[in-house]
Amino acid sequence: MTHEKEFLDYIELNKKEVFKNTLETKNVYIDLEDLIQQAPNFSEELLKNPEEEILTIKKLILELNIVNHVNIRFYNVPDYLKKNIRDIRSKDLNSLICFEGIIRQVGNVESIIIKSKFECPSCGSIINLPQKDDVVHEPNKCSCGRKNGFRLLENKLEDIQNLIIEEKHEDTDTNQQPQRIKTILRGNLCEPKIIKKNFPGSLVKIIGILSEKKKYIRGNNVSTILEKYVSINNIEYINFDDDEIEITEEEKEKFYNLAKSPNALEIITNSIAPSIYGYNNIKKAIALQLIGGVKNKRSDGSFTRANIHGLIVGDPGLSKSVMLKFTSSVLPRSRFVSGRGSSGVGLTASVIKSEISGDYVLEGGPLIMANGSIMAIDEGEKMKADDITNLHEAMSIGTLTINKANIHSVLPAETSILMAANPKHGRFKIDDNVLDQINLPPSFVSRFDFIYVIKDKPNEDKDNLIASKIFEEHSSEQFNQNILEKDDLKKYIIMARHMKPKMTEEAKNEMKNFYVELRKQSKEMGDGSLIIPITPRQLEALIRLSQAHAKLKLRENIGIDDAKQAIKVYKEYLLEFGYDEKANAFDIDKIMGTSSSTRTKMDAVLKTVRILETNFENGYVPLEDIEQTLKDSLTSDEVYSIVMRLNQSGDLIRNNRRYKRT
Numbered sequence: 001m002t003h004e005k006e007f008l009d010y011i012e013l014n015k016k017e018v019f020k021n022t023l024e025t026k027n028v029y030i031d032l033e034d035l036i037q038q039a040p041n042f043s044e045e046l047l048k049n050p051e052e053e054i055l056t057i058k059k060l061i062l063e064l065n066i067v068n069h070v071n072i073r074f075y076n077v078p079d080y081l082k083k084n085i086r087d088i089r090s091k092d093l094n095s096l097i098c099f100e101g102i103i104r105q106v107g108n109v110e111s112i113i114i115k116s117k118f119e120c121p122s123c124g125s126i127i128n129l130p131q132k133d134d135v136v137h138e139p140n141k142c143s144c145g146r147k148n149g150f151r152l153l154e155n156k157l158e159d160i161q162n163l164i165i166e167e168k169h170e171d172t173d174t175n176q177q178p179q180r181i182k183t184i185l186r187g188n189l190c191e192p193k194i195i196k197k198n199f200p201g202s203l204v205k206i207i208g209i210l211s212e213k214k215k216y217i218r219g220n221n222v223s224t225i226l227e228k229y230v231s232i233n234n235i236e237y238i239n240f241d242d243d244e245i246e247i248t249e250e251e252k253e254k255f256y257n258l259a260k261s262p263n264a265l266e267i268i269t270n271s272i273a274p275s276i277y278g279y280n281n282i283k284k285a286i287a288l289q290l291i292g293g294v295k296n297k298r299s300d301g302s303f304t305r306a307n308i309h310g311l312i313v314g315d316p317g318l319s320k321s322v323m324l325k326f327t328s329s330v331l332p333r334s335r336f337v338s339g340r341g342s343s344g345v346g347l348t349a350s351v352i353k354s355e356i357s358g359d360y361v362l363e364g365g366p367l368i369m370a371n372g373s374i375m376a377i378d379e380g381e382k383m384k385a386d387d388i389t390n391l392h393e394a395m396s397i398g399t400l401t402i403n404k405a406n407i408h409s410v411l412p413a414e415t416s417i418l419m420a421a422n423p424k425h426g427r428f429k430i431d432d433n434v435l436d437q438i439n440l441p442p443s444f445v446s447r448f449d450f451i452y453v454i455k456d457k458p459n460e461d462k463d464n465l466i467a468s469k470i471f472e473e474h475s476s477e478q479f480n481q482n483i484l485e486k487d488d489l490k491k492y493i494i495m496a497r498h499m500k501p502k503m504t505e506e507a508k509n510e511m512k513n514f515y516v517e518l519r520k521q522s523k524e525m526g527d528g529s530l531i532i533p534i535t536p537r538q539l540e541a542l543i544r545l546s547q548a549h550a551k552l553k554l555r556e557n558i559g560i561d562d563a564k565q566a567i568k569v570y571k572e573y574l575l576e577f578g579y580d581e582k583a584n585a586f587d588i589d590k591i592m593g594t595s596s597s598t599r600t601k602m603d604a605v606l607k608t609v610r611i612l613e614t615n616f617e618n619g620y621v622p623l624e625d626i627e628q629t630l631k632d633s634l635t636s637d638e639v640y641s642i643v644m645r646l647n648q649s650g651d652l653i654r655n656n657r658r659y660k661r662t
Helices: 002-013 032-038 040-048 050-062 249-260 264-271 280-291 320-328 385-397 460-473 486-497 505-520 536-552 560-577 596-615 623-629 636-649
Strands: 027-031 071-075 096-119 126-130 151-166 180-186 203-213 227-237 310-314 335-338 349-353 360-364 374-378 399-404 407-412 416-421 450-454 652-655 658-661
Touching: 002 032, 002 040, 002 050, 027 032, 027 050, 032 040, 040 050, 050 071, 071 203, 071 227, 096 180, 249 264, 249 486, 264 280, 264 486, 264 536, 280 310, 280 320, 280 416, 280 450, 280 486, 280 536, 280 560, 310 320, 320 335, 320 374, 320 416, 349 399, 360 407, 385 399, 385 416, 450 560, 486 536, 505 536, 505 560, 536 560, 596 623, 596 636, 596 658, 623 636, 623 658, 636 652, 636 658
Parallel strands: 027 071, 180 227, 310 416, 310 450, 335 374, 374 416
Antiparallel strands: 096 126, 096 151, 096 203, 096 360, 151 180, 203 227, 349 360, 399 407, 652 658
16 A cells, blocks of 8 residues: 555645646546656556556546546656667566557557446346457356356447557668557547547557457467557657757757858758769759748648659669668658559558458558658659559648548648659660650659759769769768768758748749749740740749748748749759750740640641541541641651650540541
8 A cells, every 4th residue: 555655645746737637538647757756666566567557546546536537648758668669579568668650550440348247047146247358258157156148238348449550760770671560549549539640640659558469370279479569558649840859059059050151052962962973953952852841821721832842863873862862861751662663552552451450441651651751762763654643642732632442531641752763765865855755744743843864974074073982982081071960961951941931022022033034935836836934833843942942041031042042943954854945945834745846746636637537437547647648747757756645645546557536
């Protein structure tokens, strides 16, 4: 009783804090660190036998007559009780543990029998029997001597929900597979206002008791391997902004001084994948992407997108993968995946059959698990176009809608995507259009805020510098000191991500004038088509990039310099992808895969097919006749290319080498 008296003294001393939400929630919240300090003997027993001592706590609190029903919830667990999921072992069984992780799989809310009431037909005795296993057990014997045939009167039920928690990516070593553990929510932890937060990608802190249960194989045979799971005592949902590296005041002061220096952007840029020579423009864009823009509420209640997406397309062997791997190692919860073998379902989310219940449940893929962070996709050209379309919604509005197997859910997917891809034919052909050599759907490409092309062109001076850098990395020579150490870079970027700069009129006018002036350069061609150099989608990208640059400089306001840097990034992108040499003008539709001149050719082919199809049985026009009719305006190769594109888009249907309109 001595340790119970110690607990009651603790309750008396902390009554206001302990019971502040009890009447509303039916929960008593106990600060475990305070309890250990103020009631060490009781805490020792609690940590040894948590299930038994929690029942003792319930009994003692109910005897105070403050409430008639209560659940005990612990919080503020001391560090020595915290574990990584991969470090949980059999020695931890039946003990109180705490760990952080990301919800990977969410089960349905189900009911479980926790107690059954039986009646003995012989003497009428009532027998209450707790149920702990997966199978309902009857009483072994009644006090009257009867051993079977008891009548079930009622079952006491409890709500449960199964969650599979995956350890945070930053808690794993390089190339390690993240570990998972099964957990169970019970009772009022399954209330609707709580479980609505349980979706794949949620970052949580779990406090619970490690338990085990039998594993059945081949029918009713019991395996020698026991299945571990955590019975959750309390679950805390961690805001992504709170899951950050601690930054000291001295470090903050150092970073503010760096941000004020004229070469701050250069230092941050050089700190991105410093083992690679050059690519300063790409590294600068990646730095802006890691920091991101500002999420603002629109007048209709929706929110602007803050995350920035980037695409790097280049010849093989030019360190694209190295840049992606470095980028994915900077932010918490980031993911690095390969397009080789990945599918849209695997990258986004899937509906699978639960190992626990057998029901269909929702499981998050890397895109969802990296919500609020970044996902780097290498070899993106190896993904199927159908799979890539699953990323469209997430890239545009930051959500992912799932409608499969009676599961209807909208998951948050505010994930920045950095993708690397190789050209279709292994290397870029110098004279061909760059976009035509990328094996990615134009509608997907158009969603990126910046796109850079890396071509392997021999250059003696540049090749000398690259070779020197490679040898430097393989030697003990002094490295460039004009960079931040990786840990400092992580802290700087996290600090910058917390900034919320406001747009100044000067910056707004700078970008508005650029947008309007570029729109003025729209051209009406002789065939009536219109070349448009920029659309509101690119203006939104400009705003995000300017916000990111202001955040990188740790500024409270977005100035002209920030706007100019954003415009510079956009111009680099537009010159590479959006310049129509034949029209001598910028054409944003080229990025969508169909320039103004191409649309004109497509219209000419469709018009020709419409005129000729009445001359042929079933309306199918031979390709040779289309080429002959258009020989004065289009070459045979151009006609063939346009016909193939129209066939792929569904505007023309094919029968051998004959075509007709759909």
